[in-house]
Amino acid sequence: xxxxxxxxxxxxxxxxxxxxxxxxxxxxxxxxxxxxxxxxxxxxxxxxxxxxxxxxxxxxxxxxxxxxxxxxxxxxxxxxxxxxxxxxxxxxxxxxxxxxxxxxxxxxxxxxxxxxxxxxxxxxxxxxxxxxxxxxxxxxxxxxxxxxxxxxxxxxxxxxxxxxxxxxxxxxxxxxxxxxxxxxxxxxxxxxxxxxxxxxxxxxxxxxxxxxxxxxxxxxxxxxxxxxxxxxxxxxxxxxxxxxxxxxxxxxxxxxxxxxxxxxxxxxxxxxxxxxxxxxxxxxxxxxxxxxxxxxxxxxxxxxxxxxxxxxxxxxxxxxxxxxxxxxxxxxxxxxxxxxxxxxxxxxxxxxx
Amino acid sequence: xxxxxxxxxxxxxxxxxxxxxxxxxxxxxxxxxxxxxxxxxxxxxxxxxxxxxxxxxxxxxxxxxxxxxxxxxxxxxxxxxxxxxxxxxxxxxxxxxxxxxxxxxxxxxxxxxxxxxxxxxxxxxxxxxxxxxxxxxxxxxxxxxxxxxxxxxxxxxxxxxxxxxxxxxxxxxxxxxxxxxxxxxxxxxxxxxxxxxxxxxxxxxxxxxxxxxxxxxxxxxxxxxxxxxxxxxxxxxxxxxxxxxxxxxxxxxxxxxxxxxxxxxxxxxxxxxxxxxxxxxxxxxxxxxxxxxxxxxxxxxxxxxxxxxxxxxxxxxxxxxxxxxxxxxxxxxxxxxxxxxxxxxxxxxxxxx
Numbered sequence: 123x124x125x126x127x128x129x130x131x132x133x134x135x136x137x138x139x140x141x142x143x144x145x146x147x148x149x150x151x152x153x154x155x156x157x158x159x160x161x162x163x164x165x166x167x168x169x170x171x172x173x174x175x176x177x178x179x180x181x182x183x184x185x186x187x188x189x190x191x192x193x194x195x196x197x198x199x200x201x202x203x204x205x206x207x208x209x210x211x212x213x214x215x216x217x218x219x220x221x222x223x224x225x226x227x228x229x230x231x232x233x234x235x236x237x238x239x240x241x242x243x244x245x246x247x248x249x250x251x252x253x254x255x256x257x258x259x260x261x262x263x264x265x266x267x268x269x270x271x272x273x274x275x276x277x278x279x280x281x282x283x284x285x286x287x288x289x290x291x292x293x294x295x296x297x298x299x300x301x302x303x304x305x306x307x308x309x310x311x312x313x314x315x316x317x318x319x320x321x322x323x324x325x326x327x328x329x330x331x332x333x334x335x336x337x338x339x340x341x342x343x344x345x346x347x348x349x350x351x352x353x354x355x356x357x358x359x360x361x362x363x364x365x366x367x368x369x370x371x372x373x374x375x376x377x378x379x380x381x382x383x384x385x386x387x388x389x390x391x392x393x394x395x396x397x398x399x400x401x402x403x404x405x406x407x408x409x410x411x412x413x414x415x416x417x418x419x420x421x422x423x424x425x426x427x428x429x430x431x432x433x434x435x436x437x438x439x440x441x442x443x444x445x446x447x448x449x450x451x452x453x454x455x456x457x458x459x460x461x462x463x464x465x466x467x468x469x470x471x472x473x474x475x
Numbered sequence: 476x477x478x479x480x481x482x483x484x485x486x487x488x489x490x491x492x493x494x495x496x497x498x499x500x501x502x503x504x505x506x507x508x509x510x511x512x513x514x515x516x517x518x519x520x521x522x523x524x525x526x527x528x529x530x531x532x533x534x535x536x537x538x539x540x541x542x543x544x545x546x547x548x549x550x551x552x553x554x555x556x557x558x559x560x561x562x563x564x565x566x567x568x569x570x571x572x573x574x575x576x577x578x579x580x581x582x583x584x585x586x587x588x589x590x591x592x593x594x595x596x597x598x599x600x601x602x603x604x605x606x607x608x609x610x611x612x613x614x615x616x617x618x619x620x621x622x623x624x625x626x627x628x629x630x631x632x633x634x635x636x637x638x639x640x641x642x643x644x645x646x647x648x649x650x651x652x653x654x655x656x657x658x659x660x661x662x663x664x665x666x667x668x669x670x671x672x673x674x675x676x677x678x679x680x681x682x683x684x685x686x687x688x689x690x691x692x693x694x695x696x697x698x699x700x701x702x703x704x705x706x707x708x709x710x711x712x713x714x715x716x717x718x719x720x721x722x723x724x725x726x727x728x729x730x731x732x733x734x735x736x737x738x739x740x741x742x743x744x745x746x747x748x749x750x751x752x753x754x755x756x757x758x759x760x761x762x763x764x765x766x767x768x769x770x771x772x773x774x775x776x777x778x779x780x781x782x783x784x785x786x787x788x789x790x791x792x793x794x795x796x797x798x799x800x801x802x803x804x805x806x807x808x809x810x811x812x813x814x815x816x817x818x819x820x821x822x823x824x825x826x827x828x
Contacts, residue, residue, distance in 0.1 A: 268733050278669055282677040316631055316721040324635040324718050349725025353733045365677050366719055368669040370726055372702025377727055380621050380706045381734060384765065388758040398754025405741040405748050412737065 135192075136164045136449050137230035140171035141199045141217040142237020144436045147171055150236075151179040153442035158190055160443075164450045168230050170194045171217040196220040202435055206240035210248065218242060222249045225428040232429035232449035234420070236437040243279055246423050246430040253458060255465040258283065259425040260291045260364070261432065262298045263371065264418035269355030271418060273299045273309070278368035279423060285329040286472060288313070288361055292334060292341050293464045294424035295359040301455040302418065302448060309358035312347035314366060320346060326363060337468045378413070416441040420448030424461070429453060488545075489517045489802050490583035493524035494552045494570040495590020497789045500524055503589075504532040506795035511543055513796075517803040521583050523547045524570040549573040555788055559593035563601065571595060575602045578781040585782035585802035587773070589790040596632050599776050599783040606811060608818040611636065612778040613644045613717070614785065615651045616724065617771035622708030624771060626652045626662070631721035632776060638682040639825060641666070641714055645687060645694050646817045647777035648712040654808040655771065655801060662711035665700035667719060673699060679716060690821045731766070769794040773801030777814070782806060 140150040150169070157163050169176050173195040180186040180193070198216040200209045210219060221233040222245045235242050239261075247259055260276035275295045280287060292311050299309040313331055315323035320331055323346060334343045344357060352360055352370070362370070389399045399406075415434070419441035423430040429452045433445035452458070493503040503522070510516050522529050526548040533539040533546070551569040553562045563572060574586040575598045588595050592614075600612055613629035628648045633640060645664050652662040666684055668676035673684055676699060687696045697710060705713055705723070715723070742752045752759075768787070772794035776783040782805045786798035805811070 268736070281669060314722060316634060316718055316725075327718075349722045349727075350729045352722075352726040353729040362722075365669055365680075366722055369667060369702045369705075369715075369719055370722065373705040373723055373727065374702075374730055376703045376706040377730060378734070381731070381762075383621070384762050385758070388761050389755065391758070394754050395758050398751040398758070401747050401751025402742070402755065405738070405744070405751070408741050409734075409737050 134453075135166035135168045135230045136446055136453075137168045137170055137194070137221040137224040137233040138442075138446060139217045139221040139233065139235035139237055140169045140176055141196070142235050143433070143442070144202070144236075145438060147175055148179055149437075149439050150442055151176070151183055151185070152439040153446065154191060155183050155185060156439055157443045157446045158188070160447065162447070162450070164446065164453075165190065167191050167446070168194050168224060170196050170221045170224065171199075172197065194220060194224065200238050200241050202238050204238060204241065206238070206244040209238065209241045210245050219245055219249075222246055222428075222430065225430070226250055231453045232431060234431045234433060234442070234445045234449050236433040236435055236442060236445070239278070239432055239435075242430065242432055243423055246426050246428075250426040250428040250430070252425050253427050253462045253465070255462065255469050256290050256425040258287050259423050260287070260294060261421055262295055262424050263421040264302065265353075265374075266413045267353045267355050271303070272355075272358050272360060274352075274360040274362070274367055274371070275424070276362065276364035276367050277371045277421070278364045281363065281365040281368070283326070283363050285326060285333050286469075288326075288330040288363070289333045289337060289468055289472065290425060290465050292337070292343065292359065292361050293468060294461050295361065296341050297457045297461045297464075298422060298424060299358050301451045301457045308342040310356070311341050311343045311359040311361055312351060312357035313343075313345065314352070314360055314362035315346035315348060317348050318346055322346065330361075333472050336471050338471060340464045340468050340471075416444055418444060418448070420445035422448065422452065427458070429458065487806075488519035488521045488583045489799055489806075490521045490523055490547070490574040490577040490586040491795075491799060492570045492574040492586065492588035492590055493522045493529055494549070495588050496786070496795070497555070497589075498791060500528055501532055502790075502792050503795055504529070504536055504538070505792040506799065507544060508536050508538060509792055510796045510799045511541070513800065515800070515803070517799065517806075518543065520544050520799070521547050521577060523549050523574045523577065524552075525550065547573060547577060553591050553594050555591050557591060557594065559591070559597040562591065562594045563598050572598055572602075575599055575781075575783065578783070579603055584806045585784060587784045587786060587795070587798050587802050589786040589788055589795060589798070592631070592785055592788075595783065595785055596776055599779050599781075603779040603781040603783070605778050606780050606815045606818070608815065608822050609643050609778040611640050612776050613640070613647060614774055615648055615777050616774040617655065618706075618727075619766045620706045620708050624656070625708075625711050625713060627705075627713040627715070627720055627724070628777070629715070629717035629720050630724045630774070631717045634716065634718040634721070636679070636716050638679060638686050639822075641679075641683040641716070642686045642690060642821055642825065643778060643818050645690070645696065645712065645714050646821060647814050648714065649694050650810050650814045650817075651775060651777060652711050654804045654810045661695040663709070664694050664696045664712040664714055665704060665710035666696075666698065667705070667713055667715035668699035668701060670701050671699055675699065683714075686825050689824050691824060693817045693821050693824075769797055771797060771801070773798035775801065775805060780811070782811065
């Protein structure tokens with residue numbers, strides 16, 4: 123496995139869809155202002171959206187003459203609940219579509235959007251196409267675990283993958299991890315199953331396990347894992363089909379919310395508990411900080427000829443900034459080029475064995 | 476839908492595998508002592524295991540002459556890590572196998588075990604066979620949610636079900652809910668998917684959704700649900716394949732454990748926090764009580780010609796007692812008879828539409 127992410131490519135412009143998020147373009151402009159203050163920020167950002175709105179927002183932040191920012195006009199906005207394929211057909215001049223087109227044309231090196239996930243996945247796939255050797259893209263994400271953060275993929279792009287798709291995802295997810303965390307050791311990949319024995323799980327898991335073993339040193343595959351191991355730090359990459367990953371992502375968020383609301387509800391029941399909670403406010407803040415999804419908000423759509431990063435719909439400035447920084451890291455460390463090389467090698471090894 | 480669980484059948488004997496759990500036969504005997512003090516306890520319990528060990532434990536609890544208890548000798552014990560099919564072949568006189576046989580012979584009306592899950596599922600299926608109309612059994616379980624408890628199935632018996640299996644499970648799960656919670660309203664069934672739109676999800680989910688709509692009034696089907704809705708009280712039955720359910724069960728437990736250990740770790744960092752935690756001890760206890768898996772520990776293997784209930788390997792006396800009481804409820808409210816009638820009707824409706 124080529125584990126070298128130290129060589130750095132120069133980062134041109136990152137296209138940022140300014141219109142798609144729940145908090146509107148103002149929050150995106152605030153995110154840009156935050157990002158450009160960081161030492162390793164991208165050299166240039168192209169804000170995509172309605173130019174009159176964006177210029178006025180940039181002016182209010184005194185960024186309207188900043189040479190690191192330009193605005194690319196797009197007159198339409200795709201709403202959160204529009205149907206993906208239909209929205210792309212009807213809104214060709216939307217900020218989402220234009221952001222991806224800027225990547226396709228080579229004018230930007232990555233597109234970041236907190237817009238409609240389905241539309242972004244469909245547009246990315248249709249406009250950019252998958253990289254050589256890859257049939258289907260995967261949506262990857264970073265989760266907090268017991269001993270640090272881990273990558274989980276696919277969380278919804280491909281609900282019925284073939285075994286080879288999961289092998290590609292293992293490679294893409296490993297590069298996602300390497301580009302973001304820059305650790306020396308190759309990230310450990312676990313294949314999510316219902317037991318650690320190779321005989322457990324369904325046909326997809328068993329066939330994928332066999333193929334993963336053939337990839338040799340391309341990934342650091344430790345074998346099938348079970349649900350208990352998702353959060354316990356045993357692996358850096360949790361590999362699963364897009365159905366299971368999506369269900370897991372959303373239900374974990376639901377469980378966390380339920381526990382939080384239970385704690386709040388119980389605290390309010392007596393003045394003593396409220397006093398206790400005040401003494402514990404640092405503790406709660408620290409846990410919230412560790413679990414904060416804003417830190418690693420950028421969920422890349424991996425496996426395309428170009429970088430597309432999804433931030434969540436309700437992303438605030440910090441989350442959007444984190445997604446822009448993730449995009450910058452992917453470009454800087456040539457995620458796609460490294461992954462493509464490994465995937466072509468893996469395809470040969472899968473065939474030849 | 477026949478929602479009548481008020482007619483009560485008399486409960487004969489419940490077979491309890493005394494040897495399979497992590498805490499040993501002593502904990503099982505303590506569970507029996509607890510259970511027999513309850514007002515709605517079963518009339519009779521057959522303890523299955525090594526009789527010398529069991530008699531001496533019963534004697535120490537002054538239960539050796541209790542007419543409500545007898546001991547059925549079984550010389551062998553299946554360990555937690557033995558392979559299911561092999562363990563059944565090699566240990567025909569094990570407490571697990573004998574417990575199921577007592578149900579098959581009609582000497583007991585249900586078998587409860589905290590032994591090896593795989594062996595219990597295999598033995599239950601091989602010895603008792605599935606009920607008419609059902610091809611594969613399902614492992615059902617009860618989870619704490621925002622507005623009460625809900626049933627989730629399948630959590631691992633059938634990782635690659637056919638759509639019809641999921642329809643049967645919807646009926647079985649509904650009867651599980653009705654027998655345990657005895658609510659007037661028919662339980663709401665949601666089909667776990669990656670979005671609430673019928674077009675979302677994989678082939679299995681789409682085909683199951685179509686079949687579920689054909690069952691008419693046999694179940695209260697509300698449509699596909701997504702991960703966010705698992706814990707938020709939207710449904711009473713979360714219906715999914717055994718792969719997704721198993722992963723979800725184990726990963727939710729893992730997430731809960733991680734959060735608990737994070738909170739403990741953070742609390743220990745300053746004396747003020749420790750003081751705050753003391754003030755909040757009632758709050759934490761109350762939440763633990765609500766989420767306590769012991770309350771509804773019995774996970775039935777549904778769809779068989781007989782009642783088989785799994786309690787978890789590390790079950791304590793309270794959890795084992797809850798499993799025995801669940802078994803008693805299933806017998807008392809004729810779970811299997813009701814479910815079988817509904818399933819045969821559903822099979823007709825699925826064919827005729």
